[in-house]
Structures are given as C-alpha cells and as structure tokens.
Amino acid sequence: MELYLRDVCKTYKGRNAGHDSTASFCMENVNFNLLPGKVTLVTGCSGSGKSTLLSILCGLLRPDSGKVFYGGDSIYDLDGHGLALLRNAKFGIVPQKCLLMSSLTVRENVMLPALYAGKNEKKVADKCGDLLSCLDIGSLSGRYPGELSGGEMRRVCIARAMINEPEYIFADEPTNDLDENGKKRVLSLLRESAWLGAGVLIVSHDPYAVSYADIKYGMNGGRLL
Amino acid sequence: MNVKLKLALASLKHNTARTFYLTVLISVICFSVFVGETVTSGLCGGMESLKKRLGADIIVIPSGKNRQQNFEGILLGGKPGFFYMPNSVLAEISRIDGVEMVTAQFYLASLTADCCSTELQIMGFDPDSDFIVMPWLTKSYAKKLQPGEVIAGSDVFVPKTGIIKIYNQDIKVVGSMDKTGTGLDFTVFGNTDTVKLMLRSAQKLGVSATDADPDRVVSSVMIKVRDGFDKSDIVNTINRTVAGVQAFENRDMVISFTSRLNHMTLMIKSLVAFICVLAMIMVIFVFSVMLNERKNEFGVLKIMGFTVRSLLAVVFCELVFICAAGSLTGVVMAAVWSLSFKSFLESELGVPFLFDGYESFLLHAGVTAAAGTVLSLLLLLPFVLKVLSVPTDAVMRE
Ligand SMILES: Nc1ncnc2c1ncn2[C@@H]1O[C@H](COP(=O)(O)OP(=O)(O)O)[C@@H](O)[C@H]1O
Ligand SMILES: [Mg+2]
Numbered sequence: 235m236e237l238y239l240r241d242v243c244k245t246y247k248g249r250n251a252g253h254d255s256t257a258s259f260c261m262e263n264v265n266f267n268l269l270p271g272k273v274t275l276v277t278g279c280s281g282s283g284k285s286t287l288l289s290i291l292c293g294l295l296r297p298d299s300g301k302v303f304y305g306g307d308s309i310y311d312l313d314g315h316g317l318a319l320l321r322n323a324k325f326g327i328v329p330q331k332c333l334l335m336s337s338l339t340v341r342e343n344v345m346l347p348a349l350y351a352g353k354n355e356k357k358v359a360d361k362c363g364d365l366l367s368c369l370d371i372g373s374l375s376g377r378y379p380g381e382l383s384g385g386e387m388r389r390v391c392i393a394r395a396m397i398n399e400p401e402y403i404f405a406d407e408p409t410n411d412l413d414e415n416g417k418k419r420v421l422s423l424l425r426e427s428a429w430l431g432a433g434v435l436i437v438s439h440d441p442y443a444v445s446y447a448d449i450k451y452g453m454n455g456g457r458l459l
Numbered sequence: 460m461n462v463k464l465k466l467a468l469a470s471l472k473h474n475t476a477r478t479f480y481l482t483v484l485i486s487v488i489c490f491s492v493f494v495g496e497t498v499t500s501g502l503c504g505g506m507e508s509l510k511k512r513l514g515a516d517i518i519v520i521p522s523g524k525n526r527q528q529n530f531e532g533i534l535l536g537g538k539p540g541f542f543y544m545p546n547s548v549l550a551e552i553s554r555i556d557g558v559e560m561v562t563a564q565f566y567l568a569s570l571t572a573d574c575c576s577t578e579l580q581i582m583g584f585d586p587d588s589d590f591i592v593m594p595w596l597t598k599s600y601a602k603k604l605q606p607g608e609v610i611a612g613s614d615v616f617v618p619k620t621g622i623i624k625i626y627n628q629d630i631k632v633v634g635s636m637d638k639t640g641t642g643l644d645f646t647v648f649g650n651t652d653t654v655k656l657m658l659r660s661a662q663k664l665g666v667s668a669t670d671a672d673p674d675r676v677v678s679s680v681m682i683k684v685r686d687g688f689d690k691s692d693i694v695n696t697i698n699r700t701v702a703g704v705q706a707f708e709n710r711d712m713v714i715s716f717t718s719r720l721n722h723m724t725l726m727i728k729s730l731v732a733f734i735c736v737l738a739m740i741m742v743i744f745v746f747s748v749m750l751n752e753r754k755n756e757f758g759v760l761k762i763m764g765f766t767v768r769s770l771l772a773v774v775f776c777e778l779v780f781i782c783a784a785g786s787l788t789g790v791v792m793a794a795v796w797s798l799s800f801k802s803f804l805e806s807e808l809g810v811p812f813l814f815d816g817y818e819s820f821l822l823h824a825g826v827t828a829a830a831g832t833v834l835s836l837l838l839l840l841p842f843v844l845k846v847l848s849v850p851t852d853a854v855m856r857e
Pocket of ligand 2: 286406
C-alpha cells in the first residue's frame, strides 16, 4: 500500500530550537511519496530535518498540519492503539540512536517485535538467525547489549526492524558506526528487501549510501530538493 | 509464555540490584507497619481485658503514693506487691450511704528464696462477699476453693505435681485461668484464709516484711455503688471520713492507664510513620531513577509497535512482583519477629499486653501484605504513567 506525505508542516519551538525562539526549525508544505520496491535516499547536512521527516512518516511524530497517508488512511487520525499496531505489523524502524532492551539478549531483542505480533516462535527464530548471519553478527546472538560495540548494536537494530518482514523500512543513519564491510552488508540487505517489495527509506549524510539508492532527495532547512 | 511477562521477568532478573533494593524498601515499610500494628493491638487488647476484670466501681487502698504504685504494679504486671490497712475500714465503708456491696482483698508477694517456688503475686478474696474475682474465676474452676487450694494465672509456672510451695506451705493449684495480658496472669488466687496462712508462715520464718496480725488487716476494699448514687460523692466521703485510706474510682484509674497507653501507641505509630515515610521517599527515588534509565527502553518498545497498554502491562507485572515480594517478606519477617518477641512483650513491657489470637494475627498479616502490595502499586503507578507519556520521538535522537 502507498505511503505518502501531503502538505506537512512541523515547527519546533522552545529551548532546543536553535539560538533564539525566532530561529526555530520548521518544515513547510512537504510532499513526499515513499515507493514500494524502491530504495529512497534522503541526504542532507546535520540539522536539515531528515530525522524529523522520517519520524513523521513512520508514525512517531505528529505533524503540526498536513497528513500522512497509508493505504488511503490518514495515520495520525488513528488512535494510539491502531497506530502502534500499524508500526508493529507494517513498519520496520531503525532509529538514529541505537536503542535496545538491555535485559534481553541480541536474539531476544531481534525477535521481540515478531513475538509481540504473535508470530510462531520457531519460524521467528529461524528468520532471526538468517538476519544475524547476513549482518555478520550471528556469533553474538547470546550476548546482552551491554557487551556490544556501537556498530554491532546498529546491526542488531537493523535486524530487529526487518524481523516482521515489513512493508516499509525506515532507516535513520544506518551506516553510522560501521566499517566498510558493515556498511556494505547493511546497505545490500536493505537493497535486497526493496527488490523483494519493501519500500525502503534511508536517511543519511553518508555518501557511501548513494550507490544503493533508486531515488535520491536532498534536504536543506526543512525543504526537500 | 506471554511476551510482556517474559519482558518483565527478564528486566527483574537483569537488574538484580534494583529489584533487590525496591523489594527490601517495601518490605521495611510492611515490616514496621505490621510490627506496629501487632504491638498497638496487643496493648489495646490488654487494656480491654483489664477493664473487664476490674468489676468494682470504687477501689480503696491504704493512703500513700507508693501504695497506689504498688497497686498498679500488681494489676499491670511484673511487680508483685502488698500493703495492709486495719480491717475496721470495711465496716466503716459499708455503713456509708449508697454502698451496695463491699468485699476485701488480701495481697501477698512470695519470694525467690528457698521457701517459695517462685516470685508470685498472691491475691486472696473472701468467698462470702466477693463479686470481683469469682465471676470469672468460676470459668476455670466451678467448685468451691478449699483452704490450701489456689487457681493460677495463665503465666504462673505450675509443676506437674500441681503443688507449688509458698513460704513453706504446699499449695495445690486446682485450675488455671485464661490469659488476660495483665498482672493477673502472674497471680494466684485463693480464699483469704489460704493467703493469711501463708502470711503467718512467712512471719514465723522471719521473712515477712510486715508483722501485722493477718486477722486484723485487709489490703484493699472493692465497692459496688447502688444505682442512683454518685460515685464521686462516695469517693469523697470515704476520703474525708475514713482515716488512713485512699479511695478512687475504677474509671479514673482506667483513664490514667489509657492515657499512658495512648502515649505509647502514639510513639509507636509516629515511629512507624517516620520509617514508612523515609522508606517511601527512598522507594520513589530508586523507582524514578530506574524509570528514567528506562525511558529509552520504553521508547524502543513503542518504536517496534508496543501499545501503551502493553507497556503498562510490562511495568505493572514488574511492579506487582516487586510490591508483592516486598510486602510478603516484610510481613513474614514481622510475624516471625512478633512471635519470637511475644513473650517478651507480654511480660517485660510493664503494661497490660494481650496478644491477638493466631487467627486474627494471620488475618492481619494477610490484610497487611495485600494492602502493602496495592498501596505500593498505587504509589508507583503515577510515575510509570508520567514516563510512558514522554514522546517517542524524543528518545530516538542522539
Ligand atoms: N524535539 C525537538 N525540539 C526542538 N527542536 C528539535 C527537536 N527535534 C529536532 N529539533 C531541531 O530540528 C532540527 C532538525 O532535526 P533533525 O530532523 O534531527 O535533523 P537531522 O536528522 O537532519 O540531523 C534540528 O535543528 C534540531 O535541533
Ligand atoms: Mg538525524
């Protein structure tokens, strides 16, 4: 199903929003379609609004005005429950900050969204094993997040985002903390999912990602170019 | 297993120290509440039972401040005592208008010496006129007490033979009473004649502190006032006209005990409240630190599509576990403490103390544990709700 933004505006106010209150960040009338089966890359310097765009698109940040449509429904008109279920079933999100459950092992972390969705544990475990070895962290499956490096954590987050075979994958700076080999594996995996039908959004300031993208946007000061 | 329960257990297990601190803090609260409850209810129980046993309207004892202290020592427990006044006061008092019934009592204290089995309070009553002791004594022994026979309070040690030695007299214990929580538990009761016999024997042995002729003295006079007469008037008349005695209303004595009791319970309650407040502040502190550390984890769960209700379920499971474990340990430890210090409380506190029956003790324990669980949950849930309302977007940023 289609996912797109229409006339989305978002303004941040308050003490985090730049140097003074007039210089607050804003995103005006953004229109954007995320296409299934394609890798869409949004680049731009830090602070240009990439993460904001991604958050709005995946149902985590309500825009001030404008709508986000998924399959013809405006997702922010769903209640919190419906939106959460949509995220769980259809979206895979890789946050810019690597967040893992510290009390669960790598394997348990990756499997969690699928088990929460009520999927068969055996099948989920198989899929998890595949993803981990694909990302070259198969040997870490029994470790706790506290025992991982930044790059390893990022790959766990990516595996977790893909465990439910989502329709859309949102990856915020997925190549951060990774070496060349890691970047290659992550980006190829995202590329493959797009070939298999998923709509992939990669938000990154890393030029390395460019060659994996079908569609490229630039972002500057809240504007898509 | 349910994913949410699994998450909750994993978090409890992974953060052992945190789980431990919270559990211990909550158990401290429940421990102090339950111990406080046991002690105060024991004090109140003792008071009630004392009131019931003091069936006189007015009590007359020899004058002097020490006498009153002796008398309280006898009633409240732990301090055997005796004092005497001429038995002529009995006739003087019964002549006063409004006095319906009078009866004299005769007190004696035994010694911890060769002549006696143990240190005891001995209380003699006159079976012909008594209306104080016999109504409840007959519950333990229906027959008439013979000379040389006594009924023992519940805490008096009676050997298998049933014979105790008091001033070299062999005294037969024919029955023993229910527990009252008062000094009466350390007292033996017999006819005045029996007690006089003991006193004479003591005098013969040369160990008696008094050389009064047992036949010419009494220790106290108990009065029942006729309906329609003012008790305080009679007290005043006695204090004015009868020499060498002091009279007071039973009620006044109970009131003075009660105020002392209220003092003690207030102290206990404030101590409990202090401990609880301190522990609660620490619980809240530890808990909010923990929640803050976990803001990110809640964010992760939201990102992967956990509904707020599911998040609540996870935290709730953890909380129920911690609160229930804490409350239960606290109450169990308090119960063990109370039971092991039970006899100490009953005998050494110096005030009437009547332990609740085991049934009500267990009920109390159950209620305290349940209330502890529910209240600590209510205490902590608002913090959970506050943290869950933090926007997810905020935790995603670096
Ligand atoms: N919660 C917030 N409150 C205030 N300002 C914010 C908030 N989140 C982001 N910003 C500001 O919005 C701008 C865009 O942020 P972001 O979308 O994270 O940029 P990017 O991902 O491109 O680096 C930045 O200037 C940032 O400081
Ligand atoms: Mg960003």
